[in-house]
Amino acid sequence: MDQLHYVTELTEKIKVKSSEQSEDVDETSEFKRFFPSFVWCVRDFTLQLQLNGKDISEDEYLKNALKLKPGLSPAVRNYNLPRECLLHYFHSHKCFVFDRPASKEKLQDLDNVEENQLEASFVQQTKKFCRFIFENSPVKTLSGGYTMTGRGLGDVAVSYVEAIRSGSIPSMENAVIALAKIENSRAVDEALSKYEEMMKESEGKFPTETQEEFLNLDKESHSEALNVFMKLSFKDENQEFQFKLLEELAGRKEVYQRKNEEMSIRRCRAVLQELSAALEEGVRQGKFSVPGGYKRFMAEKKSLVDDYLKAGGKGVKALEVLQQFLKEKENVESSILIADKTLEEKEKKLAETKSGQKALHTRPGILEKTNLELQRSLQNEQDNYRMHLECWRRKCVA
Incomplete structure (x- = not known):
């Protein structure tokens, strides 16, 4: 536990808000809203899960390890600081302990050891751990309830790394804003692709007998495109990207309307020529x-x-x-x-x-x-x- 000293530096290495005033504001209470659950995995655990002669669970073991010591001495403060951060920054805490996976001889060549040769207790604990992660880990979201995708997570990671490389402190707010621009641009592109896909299929019905029939085809394609955009976009402040989509769709509607009219003209002229x-x-x-x-x-x-x-x-x-x-x-x-x-x-x-x-x-x-x-x-x-x-x-x- 004492080796987790890096958690004491979290507030110095990352910020929630990007405003200049945030430099003088204590944001520690905000981190709990964004940080994930804290899962402490202890490997090669050889101790007995007991406290004061009574058997305890793994979670109780962690809870006891996070208890603060009374006092104000430097040693006590150094002991308490990482524990205070873990309790304050993370909204839930879970513990898993793992026995040694194999005998000392097999540990020398563990990469080549088959699963059936591992210690049964280790395999059982590992399955328990995996089951907990799969069943209890919530989907990662950003502020506003946006569900993070793998691609989006990669974009956020890039923004964090670039901020660190430039010598600035990564801001979660700035990262979300940057991600919103990237994802909303992608949402516009995906929506336009959907519109194009549907209208190209509709070209088989050109020329439409009436303008109303064409407008119905456009309306259906427009609606599906908008659904795609709304599904993929997030934090579109002032509907900037939605208005951009509407403008693009209006332009593409004109293109297909001209196609419809040109096909009608060619067809009409052919009929007149024959008659x-x-x-x-x-x-x-x-x-x-x-x-x-x-x-x-x-x-x-x-x-x-x-x-x-x-x-x-x-x-x-x-x-x-x-x-x-x-x-x-x-x-x-x-x-x-x-x-x-x-x-x-x-x-x-x-x-x-x-x-x-x-x-x-x-x-x-x-x-x-x-x-x-x-x-x-x-x-x-x-x-x-x-x-x-x-x-x-x-x-x-x-």
């Missing part, structure tokens, strides 16, 4: 360059739009792409309409001219000339329209 193939071919072949062609063109366009609206799997950009497609066809539609009106008017005039030939028999030369001019004018209009249409078609192809 409009016959209409485009009709325009190229001059199918609508005849009287009544505009009406026929509009009927086929309406049929195309109806078929497009019935097609599934177009996604959130269905109407927008359709509007863009119809706008692109406005020039063609206008050209067909103008040509159709011109052709119908020329044909009407030609019919009126033919029906009035008898009335104009006194002027055969004028009638013949007028008729010929009308025919040529009509043919010219048709030729001009076809030329205009051909130029537009070449431009579209180019």
Whole structure:
């Protein structure tokens, strides 16, 4: 027991608080909150567990060893100081005593001795010790109830070692703050990975038919990501890292929203390209360059739009792409309409001219000339329209 003098220096080698005022504050009462249980293991125990002629337990043996002596002499103070520290700093105390593990001869080569060759009492005591550790040792936690992991313990150890190397006194508060930054950064990364994992799986459902469907996928992934963060994070003061996560998730949501929209646009254009193939071919072949062609063109366009609206799997950009497609066809539609009106008017005039030939028999030369001019004018209009249409078609192809 007298060899445990290092416990008397604990308050000088480590601090609970990091504030400057803590240098003048007695923190000894705080250590009991953070220190583990004290387990005293005495090996090669040859004494009898007796006190005043009565058998005592191992714990009673330790309790007796921790008793303080009365008096104020230097020798008494030196005797009492480590015991006072052990009683004051550690919230519980346990003792185990172990007999010698083997005979003197076997101790010379103990590493190679099989377990069945060890002393039965030693094996029994060892199993008792292990059982106590496994069943009674609480999970290591930090202030705030955060459960320490092996990785986190390693980070804390590094911060302690770095503090000692730099000549400063390790602060438990600073170590927790540093660990919180490390663990919370990891929590953000893990949460983002979870979001990415779920959204990549959801890409198989792109393009979604509605924006609401996409938002539901994002909401589900966002919720799972937040659960991961909340599970792994601790001491996130002012929700600094949680806000960082929310910002990152918002950015990644935009990325997947663009993917969803782009897939919708590609799908819609593919559907329109397939459905409009016959209409485009009709325009190229001059199918609508005849009287009544505009009406026929509009009927086929309406049929195309109806078929497009019935097609599934177009996604959130269905109407927008359709509007863009119809706008692109406005020039063609206008050209067909103008040509159709011109052709119908020329044909009407030609019919009126033919029906009035008898009335104009006194002027055969004028009638013949007028008729010929009308025919040529009509043919010219048709030729001009076809030329205009051909130029537009070449431009579209180019």
